[in-house]
Amino acid sequence: MIPNTLPQGLIDNPRLSDWVGFEPERRVRISTGKVEIGQGILTALVQIAAEELEVTPERLHAVSGETAAGPNEGVTAGSTSVAMSGAALRLACAEVRGLLLARAAERLGVAAEGLVVDDGRVLHDGRDTGQDYWTLAAEMDLARPATGSVPTRSPSRYRVVGTSLPRVDLPDKIAGRGFIHDLAPPDLLHARVLHRPWRDARLVSLDLAAVRRAARGPIDILREGDFVAVTAAREDIVGRAALAARAAAVWDGGTPVPADIGTPEWLAAQPARVRSVDTGDAPDEAGRTSGRVVEATYWRPFQTYGSIGPSCGLARLAEGRLTVWSHTQNPYALRDELTRCLGLAVDAVTVLHRQAAGCYGHNTADDAAFDAAYLAMRHPGRTVRVLFTREDEFLAAPVGPAMLVRMRAVLGHDGRPAAWTIDLTSPVHSSRPGTYGYHGFRSREALPDPPPQPAERNDRPDAVGGGSRNATPLYDLPFHRLIHRTVDPFPVRTSSLRGLGAFANVFAIESFVDELADAAGVDAVAYRLSLLSDRRARAVIEAVAAMCGWPGDAPRGEGRGLGIGFSRYKNRAAYMAVAAAVEVDETVRLTHVWGAADCGLVVNPDGAVNQLEGGIVQAASWTLKEELRFADGRVATASFDDYPILRFSEIPEISVRLVGDPGDPPLGVGEAAMGPTAAAIGNAVARALGTRIRSLPLSRDRIMAALLA
Structure with a gap:
């Protein structure tokens, strides 16, 4: 059996209202801190919630990765979403179902054990009682902490879990509505950022006149330190300007990357912090040397993400509040670091996850979000959209370690x-x-x-x-x-x-x-x-x-x-x-x-x-x-x-x-x-x-x- 002990997600986000809510037109909102990056997590969570709430999957509205509207479950990574978020949502939904049955029993004057839920309706002896989640929502206290005490459904009774429910995110994607790249509010300002070619590189010079000529349209160029961004009302204009800026920039200083950095010999020659962990009973010297010794060395090179769609971020500053749209894998951490780096209060920043090409690792989604947020601070009242190019992705993305x-x-x-x-x-x-x-x-x-970075990681x-x-x-x-x-x-x-x-x-x-x-x-x-x-x-x-x-x-x-x-x-x-x-x-x-x-x-x-x-x-x-x-x-x-x-x-x-x-x-x-x-x-x-x-x-x-x- 699956244990009903409280998972970490419910310990960190104990209120049932963090996970479940009731909406008009007989809809149920379920919230998760985990985000969809192509792995089908929203579909799986809909199935889990539908099973425990005993409603059809079509009634569920999944809210994912929104810092103002859901639980903080950390980063979506490490193959943990179903095991962690699913476990928390499962217990929360079971408890909400228990609250429904308890309130219905009290109103109807019958024993809760004689009631069942069928697509959100409460039945007694197989007959509709006229009560359901929506008629009783105001009487159910979802602000209470979860206890994990309500039994969950037995796997032998599952009707939705264990079936291949069609992906809930695919219809919008097939229709071209499902990606962050498609967001186009009327006040949109397009932006591109000039990325440094190596760590701590210094921008010696940039031919601004050449950049403006190449743009063939009105642009603004912002330079602060070694950061350069181009903004314009049209995407084709900033695209041309960004290409020209890349060609016209002269860089010096910093830490250029050695050409042989990816080789086994270079890696082996670097100073390193060494830790050692022994497990089991160490053999004596004779035991370590008396048998046949087999040795081999294996190597993996640096690799990159290669997402089909490049990273994108949008941000808007209005009335002192910053809203950021990002395909980040950790909306809460992104919010917290944006507040630290931009000097804002935590409650002044909202991060809304929107889907993009899957990445399965730390790509440039957070970088694009920061760039958009930083530029939005300088263009209040406008939604700034930063889009990376394929070359930006290869140059600026973190790389998978050799x-x-x-x-x-x-x-x-x-x-x-x-x-x-x-x-x-x-x-x-x-x-x-x-x-x-x-x-x-x-x-x-x-x-x-x-801001200072950690001296040791x-x-x-x-x-x-x-x-x-x-x-x-x-x-x-x-x-x-x-x-x-x-x-x-x-x-x-x-x-x-x-x-x-x-x-x-x-x-x-x-x-x-x-x-x-x-x-x-x-x-x-x-x-x-x-x-x-x-x-x-x-x-x-x-x-x-x-x-x-x-x-x-x-x-x-x-x-x-x-x-x-x-x-x-x-x-x-x-x-x-x-x-x-x-x-x-x-x-x-x-x-x-x-x-x-x-x-x-x-x-x-x-x-x-x-x-x-x-x-x-x-x-x-x-x-x-x-x-x-x-x-x-x-x-x-x-x-x-x-x-x-x-x-x-x-x-x-x-x-x-x-x-x-x-x-x-x-x-x-x-x-x-x-x-x-x-x-x-x-x-x-x-x-x-x-x-x-x-x-x-x-x-x-x-x-x-x-x-x-």
């Missing part, structure tokens, strides 16, 4: 690890607004007198930390040592990219497990099962092995291969095993990918499968294609021409199976597929080539180097 992962195992006489060490090096994995006291806005650093060396996420495998290891080296400060802004450190860590761990299986002369699936006592972990591995026909019939080193990868995301979210079939000559062609996932109770099966399939596709693109490059002190990648991503024609057949028990609590699925997919592809390529490539992406250049070695 990671160097060294693995070492001492094998016992049975071929299993007696001692295991993972030694990882990376910069920090979060610089979101509010993290470590960091405001997170690139433009605020370019303005005069920026530490990724926690645990299963849910940044660089160390999933660095501790789920396998039964007698002794495990995690060494975490955090390189900070760093020449480029790094932050959360989908899965944080889990992607590189699972790629390294699961590749290394295959290498250990080879060293022990044991089948890779059998070897994993010999190290696992967790029944749910074993079940997904066994399921995906059956799905793909493991081990296949391709001989090693002849151009075809089948590989497997496994993890439980953060060691507490969904279990996922992935198998990949590849054909390799000068490049890798994915022919089929299989996935088996245990997500516990699945609120929307189609939505869960979509998430897992999307994770497989994105992970395949990272594994085979994506790598940021640097030159002339800056990011050298400016478009998808020089940052290739997986094309539609390269997406393989994908088969996903959900194998969990609906009696178990829901587990997050958003990032579950990422690391296992990379490992499965890497292991399949190793079998196809007869040699292993340990650095990503598995590009043509790396394959040719491996074939010629």
Whole structure:
């Protein structure tokens, strides 16, 4: 059963009115601090609320990520939305249903146990009593704190949860109404911002006359310190001006980015803060050295978000109040940092989440929001719209950190690890607004007198930390040592990219497990099962092995291969095993990918499968294609021409199976597929080539180097 203890969301936001309210025309408002970024969370929450309130989903109006109208649930990240927001909303809705039945029983003079709710109406002995949520709303005190004492519906009675309800956000998006980019109030002022090419760069000169000539229309140019913005009533005018400003700007000073910053050698040579965590009983010196020692080093390059739609933000200052529209993943943190950086009171700023292209990490949404807010302060009474270009996205976005992962195992006489060490090096994995006291806005650093930033930012060396996420495998290891080296400060802004450190860590761990299986002369699936006592972990591995026909019939080193990868995301979210079939000559062609996932109770099966399939596709693109490059002190990648991503024609057949028990609590699925997919592809390529490539992406250049070695 799903526990009814109060989740953190209800502890932080205890009033029932924070979550539920009643509206005209027999509608119910449900509120959440979590936001829609393509993962289908609003649909899942509608299903949960409809189930517990016992109304049809069509009656529900979901309000998401609005600081003046809903609970503060922190950042939407880490595959936690259903598990956290869903749990809080579930209990709140159950309690509201309990209040309805209690008030109806009192008014009707009957026992509450004899009443039921049917699409919001109260029935007694199967007959409509004339009472419902809306007739009794004024008599129900929703300002009271939640207690978690009202029983929730049994999964065996679910009618909405567990079905593939169509996405509630798609109709508006299909009609072109669902995105922040489409907002166009009549007082709109368009703006573009000139971004510094590297950290602390100083603007030596800017040919303003050239910018005005290129604009071919009236513009205003604002320069404060090293911050430059162009505003105009027409978008085409500011677009031309911004291109001219980029070409006309001369920069100097600061910290240009080394061209070799992305290499393993550069990363390994940097000073770092070192933390170490031991788990299990450390073997003595003889135990650490007497068995066969296997070592390997794996590497992931810098990568970027590549959202299909570039970031956008709008803001308006009127009567001393600032309203900001943003596709931020944390509206409350954005509000708080805007107030700090703009010198406003918290109650003078409202942030309203509006949807955009999904990002699954800290992209430039908050930067665009700050730019719009800052410019709105200088144009009161106008709505300022800041839109990034594709080149802005590549140049100004935080980047997903490169990671160097060294693995070492001492094998016992049975071929299993007696001692295991993972030694990882990376910069920090979060610089979101509010993290470590960091405001997170690139433009605020370019303005005069920026507020102080934290002197030290530490990724926690645990299963849910940044660089160390999933660095501790789920396998039964007698002794495990995690060494975490955090390189900070760093020449480029790094932050959360989908899965944080889990992607590189699972790629390294699961590749290394295959290498250990080879060293022990044991089948890779059998070897994993010999190290696992967790029944749910074993079940997904066994399921995906059956799905793909493991081990296949391709001989090693002849151009075809089948590989497997496994993890439980953060060691507490969904279990996922992935198998990949590849054909390799000068490049890798994915022919089929299989996935088996245990997500516990699945609120929307189609939505869960979509998430897992999307994770497989994105992970395949990272594994085979994506790598940021640097030159002339800056990011050298400016478009998808020089940052290739997986094309539609390269997406393989994908088969996903959900194998969990609906009696178990829901587990997050958003990032579950990422690391296992990379490992499965890497292991399949190793079998196809007869040699292993340990650095990503598995590009043509790396394959040719491996074939010629």
